[in-house]
Amino acid sequence: MKELTKAEEQIMQVVWEHDQLFIKDIVDHMPEPKPAYNTVGTFLKILETKGFVTRVKIGNTFAYSASVKKKAYTQSFMNGFLSNYFEGSAEKLFSFMVEEKKLNLKQIEDLMKKLKDND
Structure with missing residues (x-):
């Protein structure tokens, strides 16, 4: 599983909290300073390409939902983190x-x- 950038992760945190969102909804749920609508749209296209979100056309716009569960991403991220920084050892992480x-x-x-x- 690919790793998320900080900006992608911020958007995914909002998407994971909700079933289906339009770009405007995602922007509304983002912390201040809120990113531009077009910026969020660009990141959603990237997230779709990476397989993290899917979109459904509703009227003239798209609704986005998570296609990767937060727990699955967290497990993958933590396994990589342990491997990269603590030789795969949770004990070494705990000691740190x-x-x-x-x-x-x-x-x-x-x-x-x-x-x-x-x-």
């Missing part, structure tokens, strides 16, 4: 997060509980 003080003791305990619950 602890060393960088991105996880506190309470969060670590919560993660340990989740791990035990999944056994």
Whole structure:
């Protein structure tokens, strides 16, 4: 699966939250400063080419919906991230997060509980 650029990901976050959207709807749901209508349209064409969205003609315009589920993209992205930065090891990622003080003791305990619950 291809990786999304930052701009593409922003648009996909909006598309993933809704079933079917017109470009105007996507622009309305974007954070400030809102991108131009034509800019969003251009990115949607790219996303369609990459296989992330599909479009259906309704009247004189198109409605867009996600053709890749957010969870599927997240799994693919995280697997690539682990491979590229942590030699495929979730343990190395976890160690990095602890060393960088991105996880506190309470969060670590919560993660340990989740791990035990999944056994």
